[in-house]
Amino acid sequence: MNPHNGGNSFGVTPVDVAVRHLAFLLLTIMSSFHAPQPSTSALTEYQLMQLKKQQQREKTRARMARYRQKMKELPEGEKEEILGRARAARARYRERNRVKLLDTAKCKHRAAFEAKYGAQAYEAKLEAQRQQQLEAHDRPRRRDRVKAAKKPKPPSQPPIPARRTNFKSIGAINDGDFGDFDSD
Numbered sequence: 001m002n003p004h005n006g007g008n009s010f011g012v013t014p015v016d017v018a019v020r021h022l023a024f025l026l027l028t029i030m031s032s033f034h035a036p037q038p039s040t041s042a043l044t045e046y047q048l049m050q051l052k053k054q055q056q057r058e059k060t061r062a063r064m065a066r067y068r069q070k071m072k073e074l075p076e077g078e079k080e081e082i083l084g085r086a087r088a089a090r091a092r093y094r095e096r097n098r099v100k101l102l103d104t105a106k107c108k109h110r111a112a113f114e115a116k117y118g119a120q121a122y123e124a125k126l127e128a129q130r131q132q133q134l135e136a137h138d139r140p141r142r143r144d145r146v147k148a149a150k151k152p153k154p155p156s157q158p159p160i161p162a163r164r165t166n167f168k169s170i171g172a173i174n175d176g177d178f179g180d181f182d183s184d
Contacts, residue, residue, distance in 0.1 A: 071079055113122050 071082070074082070110122055113125070
């Protein structure tokens with residue numbers, strides 16, 4: 001650290017600077033390996049959320065238990081009536097949501113199409129789709145068309161055997177007559 005052994009007037013040698021850089025690099029590397037600890041406030045918020053969920057589940061469980069007990073105490077006719085009403089309500093709700101989703105999707109599609117091509121083009125497209133559906137009903141199904149297009153083999157023809165060379169059935173080899181091959 002003194003200026004007589006290669007340091008500057010402040011007493012800092014190049015070795016000191018290098019050591020400090022290395023120490024700083026080492027600290028940054030070590031700190032990157034340690035994940036930051038969650039703060040206590042975030043932990044308590046998470047615990048509060050879990051507690052609320054648990055309370056909600058318990059409330060639902062208790063409500064369902066009361067409902068089941070009530071249903072047990074009802075006479076059979078009333079029970080069936082209540083269950084039928086609940087089934088009908090669920091079906092209505094499902095249908096309403098399905099129609100709502102379809103309408104929303106159709107409206108978005110129609111608005112985008114009309115903005116791009118115009119209202120008459122959308123009507124023409126709908127008409128073309130209707131016409132295509134009508135034609136599809138008149139036309140035979142693809143499976144039937146494919147069956148009709150395939151030509152059946154005539155039953156009188158025997159099946160063609162696989163082509164294999166059976167040397168014993170070739171007479172020239174059995175007779176020993178090889179033709180031009182044995183001229184040498």
